[in-house]
Amino acid sequence: MITGMLCLFFIKTEAQSSLKRLKQTNRFHYLQTNLHVGYLSETEQFDLSTSGPKNRLVYQYLAKNQRLLQKGYVRSVALSSFRSRFSLDFIGSLNDDSFFTYQLKLQNLGLSFATKWDRTSFFVGYSNIKLGHNPKIDPVTDFTANVLNLDLGFTQDLGVSFKTAISQKYDFEAALYTGGLLAGPLISYAPDLNAEQRMGRDTFEFIDPQYTMSWLGTSRIGSPLFKSFEYGLIAMAGKVGEGIEERYLTRIGADVVKKIKEKFKFESQVYGGISSYKIRNDSFDIALQNNIEFYIKSTFILSTSNAVLFGMPDNEDRTVTKGNLVNSFSYVVSPHTRVRLNHFYNYGNLINENWGITFQLVTGIGKR
Numbered sequence: 001m002i003t004g005m006l007c008l009f010f011i012k013t014e015a016q017s018s019l020k021r022l023k024q025t026n027r028f029h030y031l032q033t034n035l036h037v038g039y040l041s042e043t044e045q046f047d048l049s050t051s052g053p054k055n056r057l058v059y060q061y062l063a064k065n066q067r068l069l070q071k072g073y074v075r076s077v078a079l080s081s082f083r084s085r086f087s088l089d090f091i092g093s094l095n096d097d098s099f100f101t102y103q104l105k106l107q108n109l110g111l112s113f114a115t116k117w118d119r120t121s122f123f124v125g126y127s128n129i130k131l132g133h134n135p136k137i138d139p140v141t142d143f144t145a146n147v148l149n150l151d152l153g154f155t156q157d158l159g160v161s162f163k164t165a166i167s168q169k170y171d172f173e174a175a176l177y178t179g180g181l182l183a184g185p186l187i188s189y190a191p192d193l194n195a196e197q198r199m200g201r202d203t204f205e206f207i208d209p210q211y212t213m214s215w216l217g218t219s220r221i222g223s224p225l226f227k228s229f230e231y232g233l234i235a236m237a238g239k240v241g242e243g244i245e246e247r248y249l250t251r252i253g254a255d256v257v258k259k260i261k262e263k264f265k266f267e268s269q270v271y272g273g274i275s276s277y278k279i280r281n282d283s284f285d286i287a288l289q290n291n292i293e294f295y296i297k298s299t300f301i302l303s304t305s306n307a308v309l310f311g312m313p314d315n316e317d318r319t320v321t322k323g324n325l326v327n328s329f330s331y332v333v334s335p336h337t338r339v340r341l342n343h344f345y346n347y348g349n350l351i352n353e354n355w356g357i358t359f360q361l362v363t364g365i366g367k368r
Contacts, residue, residue, distance in 0.1 A: 024066070025367070026066045026069060027061075028061070028062040028366070028368050029059075030059070030061075030062075030364055030366035030368040031057070031059055031365050032057070032058040032059075032140070032141070032363070032365075033056070033057050033361075033362075033364070034055060034056050034141050034361070035055055035360065035362075036048065036054065036055050036143075036358055036361075037094075038342070038357050039356055039358075040354065041355045045095055046094070047094050047095060048090070048092065048093065048094060049356065050356075051346060051354075051358075052143035053141050053142065053143055053360070054091060056087045056088060056089045056090065057088045058364075059085070059087075060108075060366075061082075061083070061085075062081060062082070062368065063081060063082045063083075064081045065079050065080055068080055073116070074114050075116060079111060079112075079113055080112045080114040080121070081111075082112075083108055083109070083110060083112070084108065084109045085108035086106060086107060087104075087140060088102060088104055089102070089103040089105055089185070091103060100190070100191075101189065101190045102188070102190075103186075103189075104186045104187040105185045105186065107139060108128075109125050109126045110124055110125015110127055119164065119165035119224065121163055122162040122163070123160070124160050125158070126156060126157070127156060128155060128156055129156065129218060130174075130175040130218050130220070131148060132220075132234050132253075132255045132269040133267050134146065134148045134155055139155060139156060141338075143342050143344070144291060144305045144326060145291075145307035145324040146289070147287045147307035149307075150307055150308075150309040151251075151287050156183070157178060157180060157182070157183070157216060158181050159175055159177030159178060160176055161173065161174070162175070165224075170223060171222065171224050172219070173219065173220045173221075174218065174219040175218045176215070176217050177238075178211065178215065179215045179238055179239060180214060180216075180240055180241075181209050181211055181214070186206070186207050187204065187206055189203065189205075212242065212246075214240050216237075216239075218234070218235065218236045219234070220232050220235075220255075221233050222234075227259075229257070229258055230255070231254070231257075233253070234251075234252070234253050234254065234255055234269070235271075236251040236252075236273075244277075244279060244280060245277075246279070247275045247276055247278065248275075248276045249274065249276070250273040250274050251271045253269060253272060254269065254271070255269035256269070262295050264292075264293070264294055264295065265291075265292070265293045266291070266292050267289075268289065269287075269288075269289050270287065270288045271287050272286040275311070281313040281314045282313070283311045283313045283320075284311075284312045285309060285312070286309070286312075287308070287310075288307070288308050289306070299331065299332050300329070300330065301328070301329075301330040302328075303328045303329075303330070304325075304327045304328075305324075305325075306324070306325045307323065308322070308348070309321070309322045321347075322348045322349055322350055323347045323348045323350075324344070324345075325346075326343070329341045333363075336364045337362065337363040338361075338362045340359070340360040340361075340362070341357075341358075341359060342357070342358045342359075342360055343357050343358075344358070
């Protein structure tokens with residue numbers, strides 16, 4: 001009897017000791033590829049897609065604070081994770097390799113901090129701009145119309161964002177950014193340029209950030225994210241653009257999301273405001289975005305998204321319209337692999353007004 005009890009005691013002690021020695025996984029590496037090809041109206045040929053996610057290889061690294069994982073709580077403020085994400089983009093045409101360019105692009109890089117206060121955290125680094133639905137759109141693989149891209153010309157930026165609970169039902173989120181400082185590729189490599197194309201260009205080109213005192217601020221007051229019904233008021237102000245596009249802007253609006261279990265999701269956002277240009281007429285702009293997704297047995301996804309920006313310049317009897325419409329049918333092969341058939345239509349006063357039908361393959365390996 002005593003011998004049996006001693007055996008149970010030592011087995012339990014050894015098991016507890018082993019659990020203490022076993023550390024949680026806190027470093028994650030993920031390699032992903034996006035293949036995007038199809039028929040394009042602008043070239044009337046089968047080619048690499050010129051709209052939506054680029055053809056690219058992506059590397060993602062995530063490191064979580066091991067001590068915080070073991071403790072399970074934050075005394076005041078603590079670093080919770082570090083994330084980095086880079087993509088190697090392949091840009092050009094399958095029908096003319098002299099235009100082929102390889103670009104190294106920063107997609108995400110920064111530090112996340114947790115606090116002891118309920119639903120309170122902040123982030124420092126490069127990430128999606130915190131406005132409306134933009135934070136939820138994956139810039140690497142998602143083919144979703146994005147009104148922020150039509151309005152600003154970029155959807156990611158370097159800055160600081162902060163989120164906290166102001167009541168049981170509402171959160172407040174604010175962010176301050178550089179106004180597009182790192183919007184371009186870090187490195188560009190074009191090995192097959194001809195003599196005419198090399199005028200003013202190098203085979204290797206490195207990003208040369210020129211800070212022009214631009215800035216961008218965003219804020220949101222509304223229900224916490226990732227609920228079945230979300231709603232909030234959004235605002236944005238800043239100084240962005242260069243040359244003829246340099247301007248001060250103010251925006252105010254609202255967003256709403258409705259989900260029905262894992263079957264249906266509807267997202268909508270609308271905002272408007274003044275754009276005060278430096279060297280051309282000011283404009284009153286209205287932006288609208290709608291996304292609808294139907295989920296069929298967690299395997300198929302039917303989605304449509306439309307983003308449109310209306311600009312009404314002062315002293316001009318016209319409305320400048322820019323719009324993107326994207327329809328997709330997706331097959332979820334596995335948590336790492338998706339196959340999509342896309343239709344897109346870029347319309348309105350756009351330089352590249354066109355349409356296309358594309359095939360997209362997204363797959364990855366590793367942990368994330």
